Amino acid sequence: MKKSLLALLLLGCTQAQAREVDITLTLPGGTQYRPYVAVWVEDARQKSVNTLAVWSKEDDWLKDMRRWWRKAGRYDGGELDAVTSATRKPGQYQLSWDGTDQSGQPVAPGIYIINVEASREHGSRSLVRQRIQLGAKAARYHLKPTEELGDIIISTGAP
Numbered sequence: 001m002k003k004s005l006l007a008l009l010l011l012g013c014t015q016a017q018a019r020e021v022d023i024t025l026t027l028p029g030g031t032q033y034r035p036y037v038a039v040w041v042e043d044a045r046q047k048s049v050n051t052l053a054v055w056s057k058e059d060d061w062l063k064d065m066r067r068w069w070r071k072a073g074r075y076d077g078g079e080l081d082a083v084t085s086a087t088r089k090p091g092q093y094q095l096s097w098d099g100t101d102q103s104g105q106p107v108a109p110g111i112y113i114i115n116v117e118a119s120r121e122h123g124s125r126s127l128v129r130q131r132i133q134l135g136a137k138a139a140r141y142h143l144k145p146t147e148e149l150g151d152i153i154i155s156t157g158a159p
Contacts, residue, residue, distance in 0.1 A: 020134060020157070021097040023052075025116060026150030029090035035118040035148050038068035039095055044111040046071070050102045052095050067127055068117045092150075099134060109135025118148035132156045 027035060040051040048071045097114075101107050112134050119125040126148035130141050138157025145151055 020099040021114065021132065022155045023095040023097070023114065023116075024151075024153040024155075025093045025095060026145075026152065027090050027093070027118075028145065028148075028150045033121045033123060034089060035120040035123070037116070037118045037149075039114070039116050040068055040071070041097055042071065042113040042115060043107075044113075046113065048102075049107060049112065050097065050100060052097055067115065071115075107134065109133075114154055116143075116149060116152055118146075120148055124148060128152060130154050 023039065025037075025039070027037070034057070035055075036057070037053065037055040038051065039053045041049045043049050051068075054068075099106055110133070112132055114130045114132060115127065116129075117125070117127045124147050126146035128143045128146060128149060130143055130152075132139065132141070132154065134156065136157065138155070140156075141154040143149075143152040143154070
């Protein structure tokens with residue numbers, strides 16, 4: 001009986017953390033080429049933890065997202081198929097991180113870095129990074145627009 005109750009409590013904690021980090025990403029318009037975008041999480045030592053999204057048209061251009069490629073892309077081991085999709089037109093997009101690593105295992109509370117990198121064919125490259133505290137009080141971060149990325153809002157903590 002006690003083990004069942006403990007298992008239910010742990011399951012409830014895991015479900016409560018299931019939407020721990022929400023990301024609202026805006027892609028600006030203005031050119032004929034849609035940007036390639038990678039969104040991923042690193043730990044405090046800047047080691048890749050989980051790739052949340054890769055929006056691309058052709059694999060040949062993935063290397064242009066240089067930081068993501070060096071940290072996670074070239075080591076994907078086949079996991080990227082689950083998060084890869086076509087490039088997106090200008091607009092606002094929602095992503096979330098459930099606090100798990102690339103293999104689906106929960107990560108420990110602590111400092112993590114949310115990375116968003118965009119590269120446009122015949123254009124420039126933008127990288128924004130935000131340190132967050134996973135498992136802490138709710139927080140909200142507003143990352144200002146760059147050449148290839150619009151406003152980015154990151155919300156952490158319980159929904």
